[in-house]
Amino acid sequence: MLKTTCFRWTVVLRRSCSSASSESRVTNPSILRHLTSKITATGAITVAEYMREVLTNPVSGYYVKNDMLGADGDFITSPEISQIFGELVGIWCVSEWVASGKPKVLQLVELGPGRGSLIGDILRVFHQLQSVLHGAEVSVHLVEVSPKLSQLQAQCLAGEYTCGGEDELVYRTGTTHTGLPIYWYRSVKDVPRGFSIFLAHEFFDALPIHKFQRTEKGWREVMVDIHPEEPDKLRFVLFPTPTLASTTLIHEDEKRQHLEISPEGGVIVQKLASQIAEDGGAALIADYGHDGTKMDTFRGFRGHKLHDVLEAPGTADLTADVDFSYLRRMAGDAVVCMGPITQRAFLKNMGIDARLQVLLRSCHDATTRAQLIHGCDMLTSPEKMGSRFQFFSLLAPSRLTQPWEEGEGLGRRRRGPAPLPVAGFSELGL
Numbered sequence: 001m002l003k004t005t006c007f008r009w010t011v012v013l014r015r016s017c018s019s020a021s022s023e024s025r026v027t028n029p030s031i032l033r034h035l036t037s038k039i040t041a042t043g044a045i046t047v048a049e050y051m052r053e054v055l056t057n058p059v060s061g062y063y064v065k066n067d068m069l070g071a072d073g074d075f076i077t078s079p080e081i082s083q084i085f086g087e088l089v090g091i092w093c094v095s096e097w098v099a100s101g102k103p104k105v106l107q108l109v110e111l112g113p114g115r116g117s118l119i120g121d122i123l124r125v126f127h128q129l130q131s132v133l134h135g136a137e138v139s140v141h142l143v144e145v146s147p148k149l150s151q152l153q154a155q156c157l158a159g160e161y162t163c164g165g166e167d168e169l170v171y172r173t174g175t176t177h178t179g180l181p182i183y184w185y186r187s188v189k190d191v192p193r194g195f196s197i198f199l200a201h202e203f204f205d206a207l208p209i210h211k212f213q214r215t216e217k218g219w220r221e222v223m224v225d226i227h228p229e230e231p232d233k234l235r236f237v238l239f240p241t242p243t244l245a246s247t248t249l250i251h252e253d254e255k256r257q258h259l260e261i262s263p264e265g266g267v268i269v270q271k272l273a274s275q276i277a278e279d280g281g282a283a284l285i286a287d288y289g290h291d292g293t294k295m296d297t298f299r300g301f302r303g304h305k306l307h308d309v310l311e312a313p314g315t316a317d318l319t320a321d322v323d324f325s326y327l328r329r330m331a332g333d334a335v336v337c338m339g340p341i342t343q344r345a346f347l348k349n350m351g352i353d354a355r356l357q358v359l360l361r362s363c364h365d366a367t368t369r370a371q372l373i374h375g376c377d378m379l380t381s382p383e384k385m386g387s388r389f390q391f392f393s394l395l396a397p398s399r400l401t402q403p404w405e406e407g408e409g410l411g412r413r414r415r416g417p418a419p420l421p422v423a424g425f426s427e428l429g430l
Contacts, residue, residue, distance in 0.1 A: 030060045031314035035234065036226055044223035044237055046245065047298065048208035048262075054313045055206065056145055062314050063146045063206075077202050078286075078343075078385065079117035082375030084359070086121020088350040089284065092423050093122060093197045094129055096282045099420040100195070100399060102136065103280060107196040109141040111188060111268075112203035116142075116153035119199075123157070127178045140182040141191045150184050158182055188271055198272050198283035198394075204265045204327070205287045205319045210245045211298065212259040213238060219246045219259075224310065234310040251329070258295035260320050266330035269394070276396050277334035283394040284424075285327070290390070291340055292325030324392050336400055338393040338425045344386030346424045347379060391424060 031054060038053075039045055055062045078085045097106055108126075110119050119140065126133060140157075144150040154161045154174060161174025161182070172184035185191055188198075211222035221243045227233040239246075249261045272283045288297075300307035302316035309318055324340045331337055356376050363369050380386040400419050 031057065032232070032312075034060075035224075035313060036231070039224070039226050044225035044239065046243075047211045047222055047224060048245075048264075050224045050313075051208040051318050055208075055318060057314075060314055062317060064148070077114055077117070078379055078389070079114070079121060079201070081378050081385075082372065083121055084352055084355050084372075084376060085347070085379055086118045087125050087355065088347060088352060088424075089118065089199065089201075090122035090125030092284060092350065093199075094125070094132060095420070095423040096197060096395075096399075097136070097195075098132070099422075100280055100282075100396070103195040104135065104137060105194045106133070106136045106138045107141055107192070107194050107281075108138065109143070109188075109191055109196050109198045111143045111198065111200040112206070113142045113144060113153055114149065114202075116156040118201055119153075120157055122199075123176055123178055123180065126180075138180050140176060140180055141196075142182065142184050143186070143188050143191065144184055145186055153184075188268055193275060193279055195279055196275065196281040198276075198281065200283070200285045200287070202287055204262065204268075204285060204322045205289070206317070207262045207265045207268075209260045209262045209298065209320045210249060211296075212246055212250060212261070214257045218242065219250055221246045234313070236310070256292075256295050260296070260298060260323065261326060262320075262323075265322070266326060269327045269330045270332070273331040273335045273394055276394055280396050280398070282396070282399070285322075285324075285392045285394075286343065286346075286389055287322045287392075288319065288388060288390075289322035289324050289340060289392070292323055294321055294323075297321035322390075324390060327392065331394055334397075335394045336397055338395065338422055340390035340392045341425060342382075342387050343389035343391060344380045344382060346391040347386075349427050350424050352376060352380060393422065393425065395422065 034057070035045075035050070035053060053061070056064060058064060093108065097103070108119070108122065113119050119142070123140070126138065142150070142153060144153065150172060154172060157176050158174035159177050161172055164171045164173070169190040170183050170185060174182050176182050212219050213222060215238070219242070220238045220240070223237050223239050224234055225237045227235045245261075245263075249263060250259060275281070276283060290297075298309055298318070298320045300309040300311075300316040300318050307316040309316075328337045353376075356372060359372055360369055363372065378384050400422075
């Protein structure tokens, strides 16, 4: 029974994740050698451990050694497609800051900033809205584990910057082109406390996941092992007995047959929720995802094509759809959760159509106009990115608190203004 189940896993996952391209595979022998040595010594490893080694191994991890973004990389993100995406997210940040009472301190925090395209577009919006942000002490905080990407971010965003030691919590500091202080960290827990707007765009999908399968004997964890007939290849197997993860991570009411859970993602959301509840602020998470409906989404991308997750480890990006129902559960009652809603709905609510028309009226170059129209279509079309990506937000409970009333009958009146609608998650009149 175990062998049959494991074979089914191998066939399905390899068939769905293999690239149709006939291009030759370039292996990362150091990662494969490291993985096979570890498995030989300690036995099959979890999918989470496999992802962690492949993506963030300090010597030869995919994120550590590569610039994987853009047309020459393995995937393109929304900020690289159109400037409008970042501009609307920037407006969302300012809107939430205003709705929170315009706190004196505003920390803009991005987890996994890529090349810095999104934060760059947001900072341009902040600069254009200086009259609105007047008096606020704005600072920028980037959480990035990749030395190569952090260097690209510094070159893109900072007029000047200095590097700290490897053991320092803040490993790079600088000043943005618009004069704001900017800091780099390896972990979100190192970001200072204070009113913060947290952004996570295509961040949670790359966090390590544990995979589980329901069997006649209960939940069993999917592991990565060496292929018995081909020692230089890896395969999926089911662990024969319950593991710590299978006994602690799965909710008792779970109905699905297969599960993907990222405890690391849960810990980060708990951190964000705790800080937002205590210090104020908000979090906006945008990612591939679902609301507790999907089962098997683990896949690889190389050269903009699907790639077998176990083939040539270290040469392709690994990702899994975010389970927003799990993030909501981990956030708990300390914050209010909004969404998930589709990227199309969020951007439409934020006024992407009106913004496109403004840009088109001021642009007379036919090629640029075509690029603007194509970019918006790519972002919002249900057949493209419009339905695939989801937006999810964490808000402080005070953000949506209704004003209390005093008096009786016709003499009742409210004390204080009603809360502003949450931009992006409700249709706003323009």
